[in-house]
Amino acid sequence: MTGYWFNGTGHPDWRYTLDDFKSDDESMANCLGLARLAARTDLPILILGETGTGKTMLARAIHNSSRRAAAPFVAFNSSALSDTLLDSQLFGHEKGAFTGAIRRVKGKFEQADKGTLFLDEIADMSPAGQAKILRAVEYGEFERLGGETLQEADVRLISATHLPMARYLAADHFRKDLFYRISGITLRLPPLCERPRDLRTIMATAIAAASRAQDKSIVGLSREAADRLLEYPWPGNLRQLQRVIHTAVAITEGDIIEPDAILLEASVEEVRAGDGTPPSSAAGTGALADDDDLSLRAAEARHIHQVLERFRGNKRRTARALGLSRSTLDRKLAGH
Ligand SMILES: Nc1ncnc2c1ncn2[C@@H]1O[C@H](COP(=O)(O)OP(=O)(O)OP(=O)(O)O)[C@@H](O)[C@H]1O
Numbered sequence: 001m002t003g004y005w006f007n008g009t010g011h012p013d014w015r016y017t018l019d020d021f022k023s024d025d026e027s028m029a030n031c032l033g034l035a036r037l038a039a040r041t042d043l044p045i046l047i048l049g050e051t052g053t054g055k056t057m058l059a060r061a062i063h064n065s066s067r068r069a070a071a072p073f074v075a076f077n078s079s080a081l082s083d084t085l086l087d088s089q090l091f092g093h094e095k096g097a098f099t100g101a102i103r104r105v106k107g108k109f110e111q112a113d114k115g116t117l118f119l120d121e122i123a124d125m126s127p128a129g130q131a132k133i134l135r136a137v138e139y140g141e142f143e144r145l146g147g148e149t150l151q152e153a154d155v156r157l158i159s160a161t162h163l164p165m166a167r168y169l170a171a172d173h174f175r176k177d178l179f180y181r182i183s184g185i186t187l188r189l190p191p192l193c194e195r196p197r198d199l200r201t202i203m204a205t206a207i208a209a210a211s212r213a214q215d216k217s218i219v220g221l222s223r224e225a226a227d228r229l230l231e232y233p234w235p236g237n238l239r240q241l242q243r244v245i246h247t248a249v250a251i252t253e254g255d256i257i258e259p260d261a262i263l264l265e266a267s268v269e270e271v272r273a274g275d276g277t278p279p280s281s282a283a284g285t286g287a288l289a290d291d292d293d294l295s296l297r298a299a300e301a302r303h304i305h306q307v308l309e310r311f312r313g314n315k316r317r318t319a320r321a322l323g324l325s326r327s328t329l330d331r332k333l334a335g336h
């Protein structure tokens, strides 16, 4: 076991523990050290880190390394919550609680009893969701929808987000009282570009695993191919690296990966330039071209599209980041 559990398929072995992680880079090694300490406690843990840095996987590894390992790990995507289903999803409902409630259903808190409840994308949680989670964690009890008795659940909370929590707190998008409740220990997963010492090992392990999974016999990379990977900034972190290597292995016919098999996504600027759109206009450089529309209205539209791009087209998050309601965003996107 090398310490990196790429299996080339994107489906890791869910039994891994913190012993399967290692790092030669200080920031990651510190994060892992703190994670090991945290795993031995029952404190709520908050994991911060850019997209694709491995937050979800770390959360599961902490659970698997904790005294709760034999009990369930229940993951829950906070941004996928709709306010109408909130109570039922979090706390469950009794038979007949509403039309269509044909049987009693356990909510996430109850499902995770004695185990770990993982609240992914926590910064995306709606104000109603935040208030409900706060109540449940503060008092350790909740009611099933349509139920008459208070339920208790013994869960350890792990939360994660790739969003800038400090800014969300400052802008009152996230409740401070909830923040203090969920962040007994805060772990910061460094982006891949801050792990230069680990990069070669991660690459080699990913290649070996992808080669095995695809029934290939690839032994490594040419020097130029390795340089391309080592110089790339990896904005999508480990997830992106795994995808790039998976593709490189798939299209390589010999036993060495050559540079032309390394398909790195063009930057937004390059894609736009290829489109014939000047990169200076909406691509995020901030510079304006001579022929750009200089009106405030046009600037606003450019900004909205940049933010939309940042959140990969997710309008709910875009509206939130812009401080607009969803309907105002829709209106602005429609050009009214
Ligand atoms: N320690 C690791 N070693 C090797 N690969 C890893 C590691 N951690 C994560 N990965 C790879 O990165 C991918 C993304 O991991 P994960 O889903 O945990 O990231 P994330 O930080 O939760 O991302 P997001 O913010 O998008 O939810 C995984 O599918 C896996 O392929």
Ligand SMILES: [Mg+2]
Residues within 6 Å of the ligand: 055, 056, 120
């Ligand atoms: Mg995740």
